Each structure stands twice: as C-alpha cells, then as structure tokens.
Amino acid sequence: MTTDAPRHPGSFRHPGSFRDPAGFVAVREDHVLRVVLPPGRDDYALFAASPLAEKLREKQLILPFEEIPASESPHPGAAHVLRSPRLALYSFPYEWSVSQLRDAALLTLRVLRLALRHGMTLKDASAFNVSFAGARPVFTDLLSFTAYREGEPWAGYLQFCEQFLVPLLLSRRAGRAVSDLLRARHDGIPLDAGARLLRGWSSLRPGPLMHVHLHARSIRRDARRMRREGVSGRLAPAAAPRQSLKQTLALVDSLRRTVESITLPGGGSAWDRYYDDTVYSGAETRKKEDLVRGWIARVSPASVWDLGSNTGRYARLAADAGIPTAAFDADDAVVDAMYRDARERGDEHLTPLVMNLANPSPALGWAHSERESLEARGPAGLALYLGLMHHLRFTHMVPLEEQMSYLARIARHAIVEWIPREDVNVRAMTEGSVREGFAYSREGFLSALEGRFRVVESVVLGESGREMFLVSRT
Template sequence: MVIPDLGRSPRPAPPHVGPRPEPGSFRDPANRVFHAGDDVLRALDRTAAADWRALAASSFFPPLLTAGKVCGTEELPAGSPLRELPTAPASSGWATVLRHERVPFVSHPYEWSFAMLRDAALLHLEILRAALPAGFTTKDGSAYNLQWRGTEPVFIDIGSFTPLRDGEPWAGYRQFCQTLLYPLMLGAHLGLAFQPWLRAQVDGIEPEQMGPLFRGTRRLLPGVLTHVHLHGSVQRRSAATSTADVRAQLRDAGYTRELAVATVRGLEKLVRRLDHQPAATHWVDYQHTCGYSGDDRASKERFVLAALSAAGRRRLVLDLGANDGRYARLAARHADYVVAVEQDPAVVDRLYRSLRGEGERHVLPLVMDLADPSPGGGWRGIERASFAARADADTVLALALVHHLAIGRNVPLPEVVACLAGLTAPGGRLVVEFVHPDDPMAARLLANKPDGIFPDYRRDAFETLLAEHGTVEDRLELPSGTRTLYRVALP
C-alpha cells in the first residue's frame, strides 16, 4: 500500500525525545497513533495486526485506497527504526506499525458546514457498504474518523476496520447517529445550526436530547421515528444487556449480512434526502456591500498576490474572514494548502459547494468565529486540539477583519494583533488590512458603540503593535484613503 503524494512540502518537525502519542488516540487499546517527526504511525497489537493484513488482502479495501477514499497506509518493514514505539502499559508489545498519509490540516466536525457534514456521512456509509459484503465492518461511526483534502472527504481510522461476526449489528451505529445523522437532522428538519451542539459534546448529540425536539407531527419527519425514537427506546431497554446477548438475539431473529447492507443503504438514502440551505445573511453578499471601489479591489488584489509570491511557495496559508473565498483561491496558486475560515455557516456552505464543484483539493473552508475560536476539547481538553494549537501557518491573511474584532466584538487591538501573530509560524508572513476609523464600514460599527470607547483604534497605534511583533516589509494605502494593507515578517 503506497501513501499518496499530496504535493505538500512538510515542515521539518521540531526535535522530540522519541515518538509522541496522539492525544486523541487512546480509546481503542488495540491500536494507538503516534507522531514521529512528520510521520503519522499507528501501532497495532497482535489481533489488530491480523485484522490489518486481512483487510489489506481483501477485495474491497485496495480500491478504496487507490481512489483516495481512505487515507494512504503502508505497513513498515520489520527493520524500520520507526517501528520502535512505546509499549502501552500491561501490553506485550506492538505486533506491527503502519505509516499513514498526513492530512494537510486536521479539522473538527463542528467546524464544517452542513454540506460538508453530509458528504462526510455519505463517505462513511459508502465505505461500510463496501466492507460488509467482504466480511468486514467498522467498530466506530464517529464523524471524527473523517478528514479533508480540500473539499474531498477521506476516512482516516484504519484501525476501525474489523472482521464481521454473524448476527453482529453495526457497532458504530450509535456514534454515527450522534455525530453525523442527528446534526444533519437538526439542520434539515429544524433549520438549526448543529455546530454548537457538536462543539459542546465530544460524543455528539444523545437520543434523549433529540427526542423532545421531535414530538407530535415532527415524529413523522424522515428518519425521526426509526433513528431517534426507536433507537432511543431500544438503547434504554438494552442498557443492561451484554453485546454477546444482543448478537445472539439478532442471529436468532435472522439478522444477516444482507440485512446489514440493506440497513446501510437505507441510511444512505435518508442522508441524501436531508438538505439544508442556510438562510442568507448580510455576510453572504458582503463582497458587494463592503464599500470597496474598483480601484481599491484591484490594488488590494495586487498587493496580496505580491505578498504571497514574495516568499516563495507556502506550505500552509490561513485566510481569516475568507467570505466568498476570493483571496483563498488566489493563495492556493502559491501554497500547498489553504484553510479559509469564516464565521457564517451559510457563507461557508456556499463556498464549500462552489469549491467542490470546481474539484478544488487545496482549499479547506471552515466555520469558526474568530472571537470565539475552537477550544481544546474532550478528555483533559487535549483530545481535540484547539484551533490555535493546529494553526501554524507560513502566511496568515487577515483582510477586512481587524475592525470586526476590535470594534464589532470589543477585543482590544493589542490582543487582536497578538492573536494574528500567534497563528503565524516563526519566519512566516502576516498580511493584514487596517480599516481606518473614518472608513464607512468602521463608522457603521462605531455608530453602535458609546462615544470614545476605542481611543486607541488608530492607524499609528496599529503600526506600533505590528512593529512589536515583526518587521513591516511593505504597506499600501488603498486609493480610497481609508484602508491600509501591511506585509509583516515575523522573527
């Protein structure tokens, strides 16, 4: 199995004393993920190693690997120094080690738009539907088992595949409902944003939380009766029943592999029916309402392109406040990968669908409020890394963003600049726009604030803050005279 080349130039990893365990990989004792430099390794115990070799020799897995639907994976040879990994407590040692393709940027499901979550769910079901006839299933059904290459979802939890036992239900069904199906139902049936629900609970939305939202005629909405109410009822009744007993009951009732495949097909049909077009907001049409003249737009684009090309090809670019992705697309010409962050789910969903239609694999759009970015979550707050811990960009674009944070959200200007600098890797570049207080957009924000509340929101104060964090290499005042762009080199 050959790990595909994504055309990325990995950043040289800082020195570490031995391989580092992945904080989010501890729930399955049969396998554990480690980081060794730029390598992503998965250690397998004897049972998991046997399952892997059967999987690699199966008829369904290699085509998925070739198509890029599962992450590139290869077993390391016996003499490889990378196989020297720490042994788990009370373990007899790892039987073998796999090396995985490193995804360009790790994201979390609560940072995805509706269409992204649905496409991830459909890939998960497609893989399961291919696995079942070949005698395999997946132990897990979590949305966290999927990541992205641009707008292309990829299944990453190779350790989740396991041989199928007769009469065995899909062990990942509950996780699938809680982290994929239920969030999609919230959007499609109720028009609710699922992101706060998933961010609040690492294990997703419980049936008991869904039930009260779908009473009366809502019980008849597609999928609700079966996957919310019946699922919740069965789960309560079988709480004291062992897995072996459940398996025996299903086998006695005639539950077959064919029925399992039919169930997955039914889930696929349901997920495809679920759709949600988020209501249009001010931000959807922001590019036409933000007050730029034609000359401003042209000058700004030239400055950004020059800044992106000045330092050579970039490994990772963050476009913060990306809106319709205009500058993220420009950045993709000069970078291996671009993460386009925007707080409005409707804007991100539209951008994702557009990029997906273009077949774009180098731009990942994410939903995130930069005044309340994704924190660390899960066990000890490190199982799911915070955005700041994941963002180590060669270039950060912060265009028409600072005034929204400093004035719109009352974040002190020194904090805004420190945050932007903190997301930029050492030796990287920050390309930032300052909107002057007399600009129409800034004036609109200030109109809703008490007089004199932002005495330090000034261009000279902003430039002083930039100089404290790096060297201003270039600046440009746009023709309108109320906005200035800067390119800052960080030490």
C-alpha cells in the same frame, strides 16, 4: 499537531489517541504513523490483503498509506506501522458546515458499504474518522476496519446516529447552532436528547422515525429493564440478536437515503449577502488581489489560513497557487456555500471551515488532549487577516494589542489589512454608539505589531485609505 518534537515530551503516541486497543496514531512533521498493536494485527492483515484497501485508495476515499518496517517505530511491540501523508490541517466536525457534515456522513456509509461487500465492517462511526483534504472528505482511520462476523449487527449504528444523523436533522431547525452543540458534545448528541429535540415533524418521516425515535425508545426501554434486573438483565450471548448481511446493507442504505433527504436551510443567498468589498472601486479590488497574490508567492508558505475569509475570494488565490489553505468564517451559511463551490470545482487545496476567531476551537476531550485547539494545530505559514481587525475591535471589543498577540501565536507571516476609522464600514459600526470611544488608530496598530512582527512591506490601496501590510514574525 505541530512539529516533530512531541508537545508531551517522551511520548511518541499522539496524546489523544488512546481509545482503540488495536493501535494508535503518531503525528510526525510531514506524515502520520498508524501503529497497529497485536490486538489489531488480524484485522489489519485481512484489510491489507483484501481488494478493499485498493478500492478505497482508487476511489480516493482514504488517504494513501504504505506499510513501513515495524522496526522503524520507537514503540516496542508494534505489529505493523502504516505511514500516510499528513494533512496541512486536521479539522473537526464542529468546524464543518452542514454540507461538510453531510458529506462526511455519506462517506462513512459508503466506506462501510464497500467494507461489508468485502467481508469487513467498521467497528465505529466516529465523525472524527473523517477529515478534509482540500474540499474532499477522506476517511482517515485505517484501524477502524475489522472482520465482519455473520449475524452481527453494526457496532457503529448508535454512534452514527448521535454523531451524524441527529446533528444533521437538527441543522434544519438550528442551522449554525448545531456546530456549537457538537463542540460542547464532541462525542455526539445523545440519541435521547436528539429524539426530544426533534419531536414533532421529523417523527412522521420514516428515516428519523426509525433511526432516531424508535431507536431512542428501545434504548430507554432497555435502560429501564437493566435498572430493574441489574447485570443479569444483559442478554446472554446465545440470545444476542442476529441480523443478516442483507439486512445490514438495507440498514445502511436507509441511513444513506435519510441523510441524502436532509435538505439544507437557506443556501445560496449567502453569496449575495456578502462582499464588503463593494465599497472598493473595481481598481482597488484588483490591486488588492494582485498584492495578495504577489505576497503569497513571495512568502511561499507551506500552509495558509484565511482567518476571516467571507466567500473565500482571497483564500482561493492561495489555494490556486497549490498551497493547502483553510478558509475560516464564522458564518455557517457562507462556509457552506464556499464548500459546495469548492467541492464542485474539485478543489484539492481549499478547505472552508466554520470558525469564529473571537472564539476559536478550544482543546477538547480527556485531559484537553483528544482534540487540539486551533492554536495547537498551527502555526500557519501565512495568515490572511483581511477586513477583520475592525470587526474584532468593534463587535467583539478585542483590543489591537490582543489581536496581534494572538496572530503572532498562530501564524509565521501575515497579510494584514488596516481599515481606517473614517471607512464607511467602520463608521457604520461605530457612529452614534459607545464604540466611537474605542481606541482604534493606525499608530495603535503599528505599536501592536512591535516586538511581534516586522513590517516587510506596506501599500495604500487607494482613495478608501485602506492599507495592506505584509508582516513577518520577529
């Protein structure tokens, strides 16, 4: 989602927005359009006329939207066109920490419950229907609301289990690895695989027992029956199972309780573990903070990406200045702690995300077009590249030339910290290992900037020899 000029020339529709026959999304420079097509007309009319839309807006569960004349859509045959503000960065479930996935699951259930109370329901339960505005999850898919028909089960049940419930239950065992699994299976972890992976302890608790194990068993049994009987094995509509609204609400409440009961592994300790900054004197840290704050104000970017944020100390400087800020860290536990802190403070601008810059989010889905890579969602107005270069150089063996080349692709301006080889943290990584031989010098760094960035200002922080650079793309 980059600029007004579509990356696929000639297309108005977001290239990944093709699944829903009720409409599609088009991303413009500062807003997002949802085009409602004739198949979605009635559902949207019902949604817009019911107090549900107002309630969701009031409770800030969805992004604000307004209807604009359909004639403003270059797409012929649009029934309605809705305009919402565009988030600075749309994040995806595989970039969320466990608490973020949990909050997105609870948001989905809350939205569904409200919809059911107003004669509507959600036709799916995709985790991609949720994104984060600051540290607040918001439900983004307005086309997901559809009329509730008496007696119908919830169509999103299986999807909810595969995209939310199973990953959350697995996170108790696998922690960070769950977001990697979700990246590989962006449509969710198949229930059958989930049930096998969760065998044992979880099958003894009522929530997982019902929603994962019995659910998976029923699907397996039905698949066997279908193999035996062929298409004729499909239930006739008259024999279709029915469930009352009360039963559906009881199901939703049970899912909510199950999600709420998932406690998070580890937790708080991450805060203590970090702070590389301890090698700095207090004065140096303050100087670094003042410098970063000043440079952020000077660049005044529309968005900030902190590419290796740790606990988000510097990202918060940008967020506090009212700039939409994404704080990336590879460590799920650190991101989780940062998120919970930001959520408690009601932070409107800081979005912590799990991202390992050595292996950033790729483009995923059909024709690589459904979920954009990190780069395609940029460039950021300003990137913070603090205490990161030596990690990438010595842990992931990325040469400085490569690092600055990528940085120039994802950010217009950057604040880069140079940490000399003599620094105690760098020595801890290199001494006595083959890494001592890796090219890593200030001259090498400056030459890597050449042709990509110009140095606007540089400041030595103090005794440690660390040096801060404000650079702008040439």
